[in-house]
Amino acid sequence: MVTAKKWVFVQPSKGFPKISDFKLEEEKLRPIEDGEFLVEAMYFSVDPYMRANMPRLPKNTTMIGGQLAKIIESKAPQYPAGKYVYSNCGWRTHTIISTKQLSDDLDLLTIILPDFGNLPLSLGLGVLGRPGNSAYFGFLELCKPKQGETVVVSGAAGAVGSHVVQIAKIKGCTVIGIAGSDEKGKWLTEELGLDYFINYKTQNIEEELKKAAPNGIDCYFDNVGGEISTTVLNQMNIFGRVSNCGSISGYNATEVPKVPSPYFAIVGKQLTLQGFIVTTWRDRWLEGIHANLKWIQEGKLKYRETITEGFGNMFTAFTDMLQGKNVGKAIVKV
Numbered sequence: 001m002v003t004a005k006k007w008v009f010v011q012p013s014k015g016f017p018k019i020s021d022f023k024l025e026e027e028k029l030r031p032i033e034d035g036e037f038l039v040e041a042m043y044f045s046v047d048p049y050m051r052a053n054m055p056r057l058p059k060n061t062t063m064i065g066g067q068l069a070k071i072i073e074s075k076a077p078q079y080p081a082g083k084y085v086y087s088n089c090g091w092r093t094h095t096i097i098s099t100k101q102l103s104d105d106l107d108l109l110t111i112i113l114p115d116f117g118n119l120p121l122s123l124g125l126g127v128l129g130r131p132g133n134s135a136y137f138g139f140l141e142l143c144k145p146k147q148g149e150t151v152v153v154s155g156a157a158g159a160v161g162s163h164v165v166q167i168a169k170i171k172g173c174t175v176i177g178i179a180g181s182d183e184k185g186k187w188l189t190e191e192l193g194l195d196y197f198i199n200y201k202t203q204n205i206e207e208e209l210k211k212a213a214p215n216g217i218d219c220y221f222d223n224v225g226g227e228i229s230t231t232v233l234n235q236m237n238i239f240g241r242v243s244n245c246g247s248i249s250g251y252n253a254t255e256v257p258k259v260p261s262p263y264f265a266i267v268g269k270q271l272t273l274q275g276f277i278v279t280t281w282r283d284r285w286l287e288g289i290h291a292n293l294k295w296i297q298e299g300k301l302k303y304r305e306t307i308t309e310g311f312g313n314m315f316t317a318f319t320d321m322l323q324g325k326n327v328g329k330a331i332v333k334v
Contacts, residue, residue: 126329135163147172155223157184304328
């Protein structure tokens, strides 16, 4: 009999998450039945969307999230033992998944991963996983960048933002990135080819954007929301396109933020602005993975990972990510 460990969501956080909002438990799993398979997690992802969804999560349930797992036992031929999968079955070390459950519940995404060759398996949670597909589909499908255009990316040193920066360069765009430290800026400019970096903690974003984009901004990939995004929107060109991936600046707020309304810019500049959830493209999931894998193999796409050791450190990795302590993808290695 397998014993699973799991992080249980106890209550919604008031402001920044506290360890008391979670508890670590054990659960004995029954034997699998026909049409089921058992997965053992190897790596876990921690992402901003988890914090955004906490107010709506049922209490005393497994905390949501994605994991890279190995199928260790199977009675479902289409999911053979030994294969690696991406699955969003949450913060738990072992999970029984049924094929019926997968067909009935579209929110439960479980994908058998292709062979990454000599690349780390953990990339299935980063550039070859949900963040990579968020960048690939969210930027290309919604912003529709054209060669020579100017693109701004907020949260540019994060898992999604650092990926979007590179896709924009591949597409021949001038790219401006916004992040919170000069160390991140050095990585973005020297290694990833960013054209212009703005440190939102030490520089005036409005003034720097005027210098970096004197002819205006065509595309904005938004990971942060709030005042930064309002500033960017006000400097966009007519018919600019905005892809909103997240609004991490407000996820831990205890009061309604007082940010100047962006709607004058949206209307006056006739902007196209769309939020998205990456599972919209669940039927094209492998397309994104293969495209990003090809760019890595061609040397066009680089990545970084911030890895925390130990399932018991999930909460620490989660809150470190929320404070921007990671560079690239934040991952927990079991």
